[in-house]
Amino acid sequence: MHTFYHFGRYFMLLHRTFRKPEKWKVFFRQLFRELENLGLNSIGIVLIISFFIGAVLAIQTAYNMENPLLPNYLIGLMVRDTMLLEFSSTIVALILAGKAGSSICSEIGTMRISEQIDAIEIMGVNSASYLILPKVVAAVLFFPLLSILSMFVGIFGGWITIIIKGLTTSAEYIAGLHYSVQFYYIGYSLIKMAVFAFVIASVPAYHGYYVNGGSLEVGKASTRSVVYSSILVLMFNLILTQLLL
Amino acid sequence: MIEVKHLSKYFGDRVVLNDISTVFERGKTNLVIGQSGSGKTVLLKCIVGLLEVEQGEILYDQVVFNQLPFQEQKDIRKQIGMLFQGSALFDSMTVEKNVMFPLDMFTRLTLAEKRERVNFCLKRVNLERVNRLYPAEISGGMKKRVAIARAIALNPSYLFCDEPNSGLDPQTSIVIDELIKEITEEYNITTIINTHDMGSVASIGEKIVFISNGRLEWTGTSHDIIQSGNKLLDDFIFASPFTRKVKDTFLGK
Ligand SMILES: Nc1ncnc2c1ncn2[C@@H]1O[C@H](COP(=O)(O)OP(=O)(O)O)[C@@H](O)[C@H]1O
Numbered sequence A: 001m002h003t004f005y006h007f008g009r010y011f012m013l014l015h016r017t018f019r020k021p022e023k024w025k026v027f028f029r030q031l032f033r034e035l036e037n038l039g040l041n042s043i044g045i046v047l048i049i050s051f052f053i054g055a056v057l058a059i060q061t062a063y064n065m066e067n068p069l070l071p072n073y074l075i076g077l078m079v080r081d082t083m084l085l086e087f088s089s090t091i092v093a094l095i096l097a098g099k100a101g102s103s104i105c106s107e108i109g110t111m112r113i114s115e116q117i118d119a120i121e122i123m124g125v126n127s128a129s130y131l132i133l134p135k136v137v138a139a140v141l142f143f144p145l146l147s148i149l150s151m152f153v154g155i156f157g158g159w160i161t162i163i164i165k166g167l168t169t170s171a172e173y174i175a176g177l178h179y180s181v182q183f184y185y186i187g188y189s190l191i192k193m194a195v196f197a198f199v200i201a202s203v204p205a206y207h208g209y210y211v212n213g214g215s216l217e218v219g220k221a222s223t224r225s226v227v228y229s230s231i232l233v234l235m236f237n238l239i240l241t242q243l244l245l
Numbered sequence B: 001m002i003e004v005k006h007l008s009k010y011f012g013d014r015v016v017l018n019d020i021s022t023v024f025e026r027g028k029t030n031l032v033i034g035q036s037g038s039g040k041t042v043l044l045k046c047i048v049g050l051l052e053v054e055q056g057e058i059l060y061d062q063v064v065f066n067q068l069p070f071q072e073q074k075d076i077r078k079q080i081g082m083l084f085q086g087s088a089l090f091d092s093m094t095v096e097k098n099v100m101f102p103l104d105m106f107t108r109l110t111l112a113e114k115r116e117r118v119n120f121c122l123k124r125v126n127l128e129r130v131n132r133l134y135p136a137e138i139s140g141g142m143k144k145r146v147a148i149a150r151a152i153a154l155n156p157s158y159l160f161c162d163e164p165n166s167g168l169d170p171q172t173s174i175v176i177d178e179l180i181k182e183i184t185e186e187y188n189i190t191t192i193i194n195t196h197d198m199g200s201v202a203s204i205g206e207k208i209v210f211i212s213n214g215r216l217e218w219t220g221t222s223h224d225i226i227q228s229g230n231k232l233l234d235d236f237i238f239a240s241p242f243t244r245k246v247k248d249t250f251l252g253k
């Protein structure tokens, strides 16, 4: 019963969000603000995490290849496929759900409890479209770029590591990267990320928009929204993997 | 002029407003008074359409507002200015951008023209040289003034103020009250003010509506409020021992 209620209200909010903006000029101004807030400001964390995961993947793969019959280029292949298929989309999405999701929810929630949303509505402006649409559009446009960045940096992290630790040669690592290249993997990752981005922006926005009470409730809603969007990301990951691969 | 006819509002099965009918006049400061929790904010939010009403009619200059289709409601909303209890300024914008927001949304003015209008409104509320500050950097009284400036940016026909002097010192309260009254008369606005501040009642109460527990108990002016003979109203205005003593001394028991 409760679930249906939230579903209904969520889709009604989306319906109000995807209206023609009152003024395109204002929309683009907000969009650039969100591209910076949600996108540019997330680059750092994506860089750091991707680099280290790439490094760890290389070490662990090398460590597990005791059998001398296994070719060393497997390290490069392993790092590449893991980064392309899962890490750059699903894991990066989970990180962004924590970072961008909680900031979206607390920003909108604070505007709700301090009556700023009422102030927007009272002027005759559609507050859902004004506040939420630029965030959703910014996330869907920018998060896939973060995926691409994550792929490169992860593979680079692996490469640095094998050289420093002398796990294999640079040439073999690169041979692994070139081994039976599936460009489709990149497309698959980017499609997934676009869907995750929609979830990561819209679900916390929903939680923030309907906050009731004070700053304590905003905090709780923000936590809840991160949990829900993470679970939804994992669910969509399963569904999209079934559909696309 | 705004007219409310037989308005009732429920939250679940709790009656928060019970069959309220009254008229708020143009060019006057109409006050809604009552204890905390009596339903003043809910009444205001029903009138402006932020809350839906279950029963009754709300008329803006003879037009039944709460039954209009969405688009036409929006046209009336563009003529509404509202001052919220906590000012509700946009934290992420400077004072100038806050006042400019309605102009950005609904006019085709150039930036220079918008700036001029913003400066005019800020000057009208006696604020200068604050354009670049953020809401967090100015005092409570200044926030209220910025909020008034934002509310009058589009030349509204209707102005709503929810507890305009809550959280302000008595002197600043008087300044804000006077400002609202001046603006109301200057631009012939229909103004409705929620308050529980007896100072405002005495100084700007041209028409007063008293609600208690969601019911309209009394209507009148600041002149006849002291001798209303209404028990609930007396309890409300003479709540403190001091005011009770003043009453007993000057009016007799
Ligand atoms: N959204 C809401 N849901 C349920 N009850 C509410 C809501 N808003 C206000 N109320 C109740 O309505 C009553 C009137 O509240 P309000 O109009 O805010 O009082 P005040 O006169 O102090 O402004 C209060 O008892 C309050 O608890």
Ligand SMILES: [Mg+2]
Residues within 6 Å of the ligand: B040, B041, B042, B085, B162, B163
């Ligand atoms: Mg109130």
